[in-house]
Amino acid sequence: MPLLWYALLGFFFAGYLVLAGYDYGVGLLLARRDTPAAHRARLTALGPFFLGNEVWLVAAVGILFGAFPTLEGELLSGHYPAVAGALVGVILVTAGVQLRSRPTGPAARRGGDRVIVAGSALAAFGWGALLAGLLQGLPIDATGHVTGQTHLATPFVAATGLALLTLAAAHGATFLTLRLPAADAPATARLARRLLVGALAAVATATALGLLSDRVRAATRQPLPAVLLVVALVGALLAARAALRRGRPGVALVATGAALALPVALVGVARWPAVLVSTVDPAATVTVTDAAASGPTLQLLGWLLPPLLPALLGFQAMCWWVFRGRTDGRAPVYW
């Protein structure tokens, strides 16, 4: 039972990174100096999906609280700066995208774009830092609490944050290649391929720093699957680049999406069966079973799943289906 919920937690958080990842990627691309029309086209491309993407995070945290209450407290408060930073980012993007076009003045809209850029960068970086923080373990003491936040200040954390940021940017550009009018596709595809090179470099740096860090090495319980997952991540990025060159943006988007989901799988698998590794007291390490809610709570939530999960995914799929295809002059404009 705890395993199922752990997988589900991973599924929702990975789903969040994949879907909101392209929101943040598109958000980052608003930093480019383009015409107002180009910015409008990018936001219109996000259009109907935006609200349904960010809510995967809300669901993931709901599962975290319901199914892993002990984990929630230490995980979030143990990575306070990373989580709070990401949260500020999420809020800025949420408010920025939705409010950006409500004022009509060009200056106000440019201001809105800047808010979106800053928020996207903070959110992507913050979640990357959180994942890295989990991989390198925390100073959990014998009472089960984490004290201090300096454990987060390592090169590995910074590199992983940057890696997630570049991944999001590449993912966003790939999304736009698939979604903007066909005439814009070649230019965005070129941009996406350049960004993919950057992402590859950032992932390589983060991996190298991770391999060099004794904390990461000590926290890793399953080295082989971990390495395989990193290889898969690099493979996904290369595949995305190849697909873009061959004019297959759909395939490329699946590949960049996988590249955003794989870090979550990596964090889940590398430390299995631990979920929070203590760097100071091996006995204080928390495993999945320790962290899970007690039987009756999981049972109650378990009753909900069979009817609920198909409904949740079904309505999301309905949204993708209804608004599929490239945007054109007939696409509804709102953001």
Place this chain on the structure above:
Amino acid sequence: MDTLLLARLQFATTTSIHFLFVAVTLGLVTLLVGLQTTWALTGDPKWERLTRFWGQLYVINYVLGIASGIVMEFQFGLNWSGLSRYVGNVFGAPLAIETLVAFFLESTFLGMWIFGWQRLRRGVHLALLWGVALTAYASAFWIMVANAWLQHPVGYRVDDGVAHLTDIGALLTNPTLGMALGHVIAASLLTGGMLMASVSAWHLIRRTADVALHRTALRIGLVTAALSVSLVQGFGFAQFGPVGELQPTKFDTGPTADARIAEWTTRFGPGDYTPPALSNVGLGFMILIGFTLGCVWLLLPLLWRDLVIRLRFPLWLVLLALPLPFVAVILGWLAREVGRQPWAAYGLLPTDQAVSRVDPGLMLASLIGFSLLLGALAVTNWTLLARHAARGAVDPALGRPPGTPDDDRSRPVPALA
């Protein structure tokens, strides 16, 4: 400054901001369902225009509901890790159900509703709005289940110092839930109704375009406000029964309260088990506001032959009364939550054990950061709401046919502005 005080201040600030917006969400979505359903049934374009105008305001308001809601959700883990550790098995379940059953679907539906105006069939589009409304009510229900449990923990067993769920039925029939939920929903309807009436009153005072449209909205708003203010009063007084019995220390200092404090002193050691005096002050003002707003009933006879509009001063009264429901909801929550102190879960988990062991400096940074951020967003949001409300129903961006430029200057200027 200690971490506990800062964490409490942060919770108080962010929830209050959250509630100011979600009360409007809950109230307006109900009215919108009415408007769009009427449009679907009658086919009269007037109802479409009303739906688009009020839908636009609703969607702008929604932004802050989401932004502050996300902060709320994370705050439990960031600042109140003791809460999740000791009572998370019980308290977490309704919150998890809320996020999955309510928020996930609500946002998905709303996204499709905003962008679906010309894309979807009328029936599907209307069904989406019904979905948004039902899930919004579901979220209010589950969050109140969670809150009611903190007010009066039931259906659990303590093993090894951690609470475990034994009976979800007890959570759903919690005596502190029913009347409070009714009161909160009625208060939201009252807020939504007053907002609709006030904005329409402003347009009628200024004699802007679309008199017929705003007249209809004024009538809907006033009738909604009148019906819900009676419900607010009813559910409000009905709360005193269970609260007085189950939380004797909340509003009075009689012998029952003393007995309870003596019991806690033996169980948890000596300490101050009375809530801060602050909680009672707000309650009186809220009740006063409740009776003041009850006077909307006096305006209803004036709907006859549009006397409300022709006499004009009632319009001013409605406009000036707009802040009252917002003040009242905050005061009400202060009474409920501060009155529960010093307990995070009443009689079970003291607040000082619920707070995270975070450095006070970090907590202060977080308090200032999130308060400024949400505060700034709230002000921006209200400014935009006011501007869009003032712009009137001529051509809201929501539901505008595709292909129309979104540049404002190309739009017709209202004739009587």
